[in-house]
Amino acid sequence: GAGVSQSPSNKVTEKGKDVELRCDPISGHTALYWYRQSLGQGLEFLIYFQGNSAPDKSGLPSDRFSAERTGGSVSTLTIQRTQQEDSAVYLCASSSLFYGYTFGSGTRLTVV
Amino acid sequence: GQQLNQSPQSMFIQEGEDVSMNCTSSSIFNTWLWYKQDPGEGPVLLIALYKAGELTSNGRLTAQFGITRKDSFLNISASIPSDVGIYFCAGQLNAGNNRKLIWGLGTSLAVNP
Secondary structure, three states, X not given: OOOOEEEOXXXXXXXXXXXXXXXXXXXXOOEEEEEEEOOOOOOEEEEEEEOOOOOEOOOOOXXXXXXXXXXXXXXXXXXXXXXXXXXXXXXXXXXXXXXXXXXXXXXXXXXX | OOOOEEEOOEEEEEOOOOEEEEEEOOOOOOEEEEEEEOOOOXXXXXXEEOOOXXXXXXXXXXXXXXOOOOEEEEEEOOOOXXXXXXXXXXXXXXXXXXXXXXXXXXXXXXXXX
C-alpha cells in the first residue's frame, strides 16, 4: 500500500489477556520500528528490525513483550498477560535506507 | 533511554505569530528530523536535515542543523490554526546499520484564531 498500515486501530482488552498488534510497512522498506506513546508523552522506542539482521530489542520493557517480522515485511507485536500500564498508543514506522520514517496511525491499546 | 532536550514543552500563540522551537543533545548526530503529530495520527515528517549548518525550508517552515551537530531549531512563520499539533525533533546517529532515532519529548502548539 501507499503508507504504513496498522491494525487494529483500537483494542480494548482485559488485564491478563494477550494481544497482537499488526504492522504492514511500506513495500520495499527494509527497516521497521515499533514505538509506544503514552498519553501526552513522547515516543518510547521498543524494537527495530533491519533487513535480515538480528532485531534491536533493547527498548522492550519486559519479557511480556515480543515482536516478529515475517518475510521482511509484516510485523506483529505481541504483549502477553497485559497490564494496565501497557495502555498506550503503539506506533509502527518503516523507512528506506536514505530517508526518515513513515509512521502508521497507531493502535490505541486500553487494558481494563 | 536516551532523549533529546526539546523546548519549549508547549506554546500558545495567536494566529499570524511566528513560532520557534529547538532541540539540543549531548551527542553528535548525522541527521536531524522534525515531525508533526496530529491527534489520533502518527507523526509525519516535515523536514529532514543531513549536513551541519544546513538551513532548509518547507513552505512556512524553516529548520536548521546546528553547526556543532548537537542542536537544531524549527521555525514556523505566520502561524495558522492547522499548525496545531505536537512537534517532535529526532536525531539519527547512522552508526553502522543502526538507523534508530533518538526523540525529543515534543512541543505542543496551540494557535488561537
